[in-house]
Structure formats: structure tokens, C-alpha cells
Amino acid sequence: MSHGIDPDRIAVLAFDADDTLWRSEDSFHAAEVRFCELLEPHTPAGIDTMAALAATERANLSITGYGVKAFTLSMVEAAVTISEGRVPASVIGELIEISHEMLTEPVQLLPNVPEVLAAVGPHHRLVLITKGDLVHQTRKITTSGLEHHFDHIEVVLEKDPATYRRITTDLGIAPGGLCMVGNSVRSDVLPVLELGGQAIHVPYHLTWELEEVHDHQMAIVEVESLAAVPELVLNEP
């Protein structure tokens, strides 16, 4: 198996959603840029607005979790803190408006997604495993036009080995039977490999700072695009 994936071991082929099936990080990045523009006139000289926002997000992660609502609460909090209590209500109103736009914007599928799911669906049981906010992820799934490809959908709090183990138990498969496809080495690849499963990394051009990992020692199967996944997971005819 030169490419490192054994199709015969796959009992469930699972896909991440954000930045694997559809764009997500682009909107967060655009919101961060807008946040910095909005705060700039109200920020003392020498403050790195973007870094302060990231620090606020990191500090809040364990209590607010992932997703647009958590991100917005961190933007609002950082706006008050960074401006030393001088940010005007109009800016706060704009931050709320950004969050509503993010929560309601149409799903933008990445290239080849429906074709890839249609190609692998007849051969594998497909599951969607996504992290984040329940209401927003559900809205994206139901409006994506992709829901019918999946046998099961999981919105989880954290993608760690314990979560993947629980999911495989619920699906009635051994952890080694899971093959996960996603853009995050930290969330989609390493915890699945740790359990003895298989994983395919499909990098996205943007990676959220808190998803970055640099110090792992695992050999990772990586492809440039989702379009390369079918030939990895399907046996030769």
C-alpha cells in the first residue's frame, strides 16, 4: 500500500465539514480583519489588536467552545478590553451584525465535494463529524445539499481520541475501522491515528491559529484536494 490507506480496513469513511467540505475559516479571517479596522480608532498605540483577540479566544475556549457565537463573544469582550472601555456602542452593534452575517451566509462548497461523496458513497458508509456550534453546524448541514450522502452526522465538542472512540462505539465499529478525512492535523488526523484508525489530510489554505500543531511524529497521508480521496479509499476495479 504505497499510499498508506487500506480500503479493506474502512468500516466507516468519515468527513470533517468546515474547510473540508465547505469554506469556513475565510469568514472568520474576514471578520478578524474587519474587527481590527473597527477597533483601530479606539485602540491605544502599540496594541496588537489581532493578537489580543486571539488571546481572548484562547482564554475563553474552555468555557465557550468553538463556533461563531463563541468567536463573537470574544470579539465583544476584546473590543471592550482593548479600547480600555472606550469602544462606542455603534462598533459593538457592528460586531453583532458580523456574527449574524456569518451565521446566515450561504454554504460555499469546496470544489468537487458532491462528486467525491457520490463516488465513495456506494462503497463506504459515510459519516460527517464536525466540531462547533450545534445550531450553526446544523443549519449548514441542512442547507448544504449534502445531508443525504451521510448515514450519520455528529456535531461534537472536541475532536479528541475519547470522542472518536465514543463515536465508533455508537456506530458499532472498532476504532481501527474508522477512516477520517479532514483539513486539521490536530483534530481530524492525529486523534484517529492514535486510536489505530486511518486518516487522510486535505490541507486548507487557511488554518486557525488554535488548530495548528508542529510537534507530532506521525506519518500522515496527505492529498492536495478532496478529488484525490476516491482513489485512495476505493479498491481497484
Add this chain to the structure above:
Amino acid sequence: MSHGIDPDRIAVLAFDADDTLWRSEDSFHAAEVRFCELLEPHTPAGIDTMAALAATERANLSITGYGVKAFTLSMVEAAVTISEGRVPASVIGELIEISHEMLTEPVQLLPNVPEVLAAVGPHHRLVLITKGDLVHQTRKITTSGLEHHFDHIEVVLEKDPATYRRITTDLGIAPGGLCMVGNSVRSDVLPVLELGGQAIHVPYHLTWELEEVHDHQMAIVEVESLAAVPELVLNEP
């Protein structure tokens, strides 16, 4: 069956969590009162601050869902709107602080909860079905000391017949085998009865305005306290 519950039909005994197993609405109510106090000096005469907040919540429900983060975003939005853009950043900072307190406050179990779960657990398969924010509900479940009583835990977006049907399918039971115990007629009782299941209403002293129902025609089994549940769901010795 004069009390209206048939123990022999129960394949899964499911419990709601907020205001059924532990206090929840009290904190929201206290936050609303504090919101009104904080906004009062910045609100034009004649504005009903509490009603304006409820209207904002209702308008946002479909895009932000339930829970503390959604509630906080509505508080922040309403603060900007009600004050006609004059609310100071310090008040916004206090609203964020209220949300952090709500998200991290210790779980306050309602009376008799561990005893009731211990009494029914040996006789029925127990499941927790709760609505709200994934990260906050998960934190409450894991810190409640109750998690070990449950065979399965579901955090859902909306408690409607479709959701209950999906859960019973996942649990491998017919909808008629579900018996749900909870404080909300709208979310815990009516949709389960609609599917042919059984339900026990345990009212809480506070009901969120958006959970209220007034126009149903169903006969509902209601008890004053969770302590009355075991004798309803257990067969005579």
C-alpha cells in the same frame, strides 16, 4: 392505569436536564433583572427593557439557538438598540461577565435527583435529552455527578417530533417505547405524546416565555416533584 403511565411500555426512560435535574432558568431570570438595572440609566423613557430583550431573543432564536451564548448575544444586541447607541462599553463588559458567570457556575441539582435516578436506573434504560449549547450542557453534565446514571446523552437543537423520532431510531426502540420526564410541556411532553410515547410533566416554578404553550388539547400526566416519578414508572413489587 389511573395515573396514565404504563411501565411495561417503557423501553427508554428519558430525562430533560435544565430545570428538571438542575436549576437553569433562575440564572437567566437573574441575568434579565441585572440587564434591566444596567440599561435603565441609558434607556429612553417609556421603553420596556425586559420586553425588548425578549423580542430580540425571539428574533434571533432561529439563527443563534438556545443557551447562554445566544442569550448573551441578544443582551448585547438589545443593549445597543434600546439605548439608541448610547450604552457605554463598561455595561457591555458587565454583560460579558454575566455570561462567563452563567457558563461556569456550579450545577445546582434539584431536590431528590440522585435518589430518583438511583431508584429507576436498575429497572429502566436511562437517557438524558437536553437542548441548548453543546459546550455548556456538556460541562454541566460532566460536573453534575449524574453522568454515570445514563446509558446515552443527547444534546439537541430542538425538541420536536422529528428529533425524538431520530433519537428513538438511534436507540433502536420504537417511538412508543419512549417515556420522557421534563419540565417543559412544549419540549418534553407534547412532541413525545405526538409520536405515541409517554411523558411525565414535572413543572418548574419558572418557565421561559418562549417555552410556554397554552393551546394544546392533550391529557398530560403531571407530578409535583421528581420524587413522584419512580412510583409512576416502576411496576409494583
